[in-house]
Amino acid sequence: MFDDLYYPSHEVTPLTMAVIAQYDENGNPVTRILEKQNEYFVRHTPTKIINNACKFFGSSLRGRQDGTRGICGITHKAPIAVDPGSGMYFFPTISPTNSKCSWIAHSYIDQVNEGPGPNRSTEIIFKNGKTVLLSVSYGSMLNQVQRTAQYRYLLDNRISYLRKHDADMVAEPFA
Template identity: 65%
Template sequence: MFKDFYIPSYEITPLTMAVIAKPQGNKDGASYVLEEELEYTIEASPSKVMNDACKYLGSSLKGRQDGTREICGITHKAPISIDPSSGMYFFPTTSPSNPKCSWIAHSHIDQVNKAPDNCTEILFHNGKRIVLKVSYGSMLNQVQRTAQFRYLLDHRIKYLQRHAADLVAEPQP
């Protein structure tokens, strides 16, 4: 399913469907990146990839997690929005400090199914599938929490857009 070619750096895009942990012994880890059309490996843990993506857009993984906590009270395995305007919402499969933590793009999920051995299969809109060693209940909970977070953040953004004329940071001449 995954090709073993490495790229030196990587940036999350709206085409990114998942960043999956690939433990590398004593190293910091590596990640399989699953996009709509491509699959490859990078030499960085999924949480580092997510942190770098957040930094690229002016925040950090911790900053995004803090924002999630402020918006909807989720404190553990918090979903994040890398960029709400592009629909880039991701959730972790375990604690982000766990080297086995993978990140899944909420908007690309079509179905979540039970799989043998307490695993979960994720079917993406484009027909690609992955099986992760995460319980079905935990995965459904993460999908639901991400949907709640998306709804609440989207509501705030729309409120600001409706009242943009009254809330301009710099007055127009």
């Protein structure tokens, strides 16, 4: 890889499909960003990029993880809502404290398949046809997809309920 392929930073957006952990030619952690139409490399870990995205939307990764725990009790490898208003729900492939952790956007997944060969790997096919092969067991990946769907359902229901009943719950009267 060449230095001109790397962007100094990247903002996670509703077009971001995955934030993939990789290593450069010197063994340093880098991140491959997959978007609907583009692909970038950034010299930060995926978890740092996700934490920055959470901060951009007024929280932190820790805050989002605490929110997930409060809503549905998930404590390990918790899915998060970077921004529920724009449908940005991501889940980690392994512990976010591990530099090999990648983050996948739930809404872009089309299929999850067992990877080729006897090793523990999973292929994710996104809705636009792009694919990634991750060193995570198929069962673990399916579990993460299902837990994210559960969390997304519960949080979306809370938000919908508040929107329906917002006239009764206005914090300040209109002037």
